[in-house]
Structure formats: C-alpha cells, structure tokens
Amino acid sequence: MKGSQRRMAALTTGVAIIIEALLGAWLVLAELVADDASVMRAISVPVHLVNTFFLLGALTVTAWLLSGDRTFRWQGPDRRMISLGVLGLVLIGASGAVTALAGTLFPSESFAEGFARDFDATSHFLTRLRILHPIVAILSGVYLMTQAQRRKDVAPRLATSITGLVAVQWGVGFLNVVTLTPLAAQVIHLLLADLLLVAWVLFATELMQDADSRDSVEV
Secondary structure (H helix, E strand, O other): OHHHHHHHHHHHHHHHHHHHHHHHHHHHHOOOOOOOOOHHHHHHHHHHHHHHHHHHHHHHHHHHHHOOOOOEOOOOOOHHHHHHHHHHHHHHHHHHHHHHHHHHHOOOOOHHHHHHHHOOOOOOHHHHHHHHHHHHHHHHHHHHHHHHHHOOOOOHHHHHHHHHHHHHHHHHHHHHHHOOOOHHHHHHHHHHHHHHHHHHHHHHHHHHEOHHHOOOOOO
C-alpha cells in the first residue's frame, strides 16, 4: 500500500504539472493577458490558480509520503472537516485571483474610490466581484482556525501554524486593500496562501495517517 500511494501521489503531481502548463499556454495563445477584461479571462485566471493549489497539494502529499515509512487512509470522522477546509481554501484562491485581476485592470486612486466602485452598478463586473474575497477569506479563515485548534491534539505545531498564517493573511490582505494592492504585497499575499494550503494538507495527512505507520517524531 505504501508504494502504491507514493506512485499515485507522484502520478497526480505529474498530471497537475501538465494541466498547469496547458492552462498557462491557453492563457497566452487565447490572448487572455495584458488589458483583457473578458468573462473568459475572469474564469481562466482563477481556474489556473486553483490548479496551482492542486499541484502544490499533490507535491505536499508526495513529499509527506516519501519523508517516512507512513501511509494514510481516507476514512474517519475528519474527512468532512478536511474537505470543507480544502473547499474554503479553493474559494479563497479563486476569489482572490479575481480580486487581484480587477485591481490590476481597474486601479483606484484611493481606498475610498475603490470601495465606492465595489458597490457601483456601473462598475465593471470584475470590480463588483471584489467584495466577495474578504467575505470568503474571513469565513473560511475562521473555519480553518477553529477546526485546527479543535484537533490540535494530533499535530499541535501545524494547528498553531494554520492559526498564525490565517491571522497574518488577514493583516496582509487589509494592507493590500488600503495600499491599493501593490505588486509586492500581492506576491506576499499569494505566498502566504500557498503556505496555508501546505499547512492544511500536512495537517490533513497527520489526521488521516494509519496508526501502524505513525512516526514517533512529533509534528
């Protein structure tokens, strides 16, 4: 079983890499770049980011399986909680991609102007969608933190990391908004989102790890 899980994880990672390359090529060949503000770009960009999350998650599971003599089983009472957490992270990433795209294509001169545009019926649809991201980020973040703390008995360091990353993400997200989303802040925001995803996937693997393969090393 150990070998089969490793092969499956590596195969999944390979498939995700191929999909990532194809999506990137599609964005360029279809000219969904630069100042394009079409519905197709609004769909393609978050899909690309979600696949990046999928690739990162697959890489994380592969590394976890290869780092020790351990396996996991997708069963038990924590499955629903883990799945909802992954769904929350996907929604955060997808809505964040749309928000970043809107901020790049339709920059504002001030925070007040940008806030007003979010609720202006005459604004571009991408701009009006920006309000969804902070709502999704707050609700999903609260869920991730509360569930991590609820099961911190299994992996206390990862639970603490998840809680800390969510809190820092909220702070960086707020700074992103008030400073009108500079590129450096966007990159940091995305990096923290990637780290949060890795932490949640590692937390999930620890929860689902086979009892007979559990390491003596504290996570």
